[in-house]
C-alpha cells in the first residue's frame with residue numbers, strides 16, 4: 001500500500017481528484033464511487049474540474065459500492081439519489097444518469113440484485129479506480145467485521161456502530177437508519193485495478209492504524225487491501241495519528257512523488 005499523509009482533508013481530496021482526472025480519459029473508464037461524508041470534497045473537485053473544462057466523465061461508467069435495502073425510492077439518503085446529486089445533476093461531473101449503476105435494492109429479491117450487480121461490474125470490464133471510505137469499525141463498502149474476506153456482492157446487516165454513525169443522515173434517529181444493505185463484497189472490491197481510500201478525522205485513527213499496520217483479519221475488513229497491488233491510502237494528520245511508521249510513509253511518499 002502507498003500511504004499519503006496530508007495536513008488537511010482538502011489536501012487529501014486534491015490528491016484523489018488528481019489521480020482520477022489523470023486516469024479517466026481512457027475510453028470506457030469505469031469509476032467505483034463511494035458515499036458517506038469523506039468523498040464529498042473529492043466530488044466537489046470533480047464537478048469544478050468539469051465546469052472548468054478540465055475533466056469530463058461523460059464517457060465513463062460509475063458503480064456504487066453499496067445501497068440500503070428497503071429505503072424509499074425518493075429518500076434523499078438513498079445512495080443512488082446521493083450520487084445523482086453529487087455527480088450527475090446540473091452537469092455535475094459529466095457522468096450520465098444511465099451510466100451511474102447502483103444495486104437495485106428497493107424491490108424484489110435483494111440477493112438476486114446482488115448477484116446481478118456483481119455480473120454487471122464484470123460485464124463493464126471491471127472497475128478501473130475504486131474510491132473508498134472506511135468505517136470506524138474498519139468496514140469498506142458495507143462489509144462489516146466478521147464477514148468473508150473474499151465475498152462477492154451480497155446482502156449484509158449494518159452494525160449498531162455503523163447505524164449510529166449514519167444516524168446523522170436520518171434526523172439523528174438510529175431507528176430510521178436501514179438495517180440491511182446490498183454491498184460489493186471484499187472480493188469484488190479487490191478486483192478493481194486501483195483502490196483509492198480516503199480517511200479523515202480522529203474518529204478514523206484506529207481503523208487507519210489497523211488498515212495500514214494491523215494483521216489481515218475479518219475483524220477489520222479493510223485490512224484485505226494490504227493484499228492489493230495498487231492501493232493508495234490518503235489520510236489527514238488526525239486520521240494518521242496512530243500510525244507507528246508515519247514518518248517513514250511521509251518520506252516514502254515524498255521520494256516517490258519527486259521521482
Ligand code: PGA
Nearest residue numbers: 036037038039133134135
Ligand atoms: P464517512 O463514512 O465517510 O461518512 O465517515 C465512511 C464509511 O462508512 O465507509
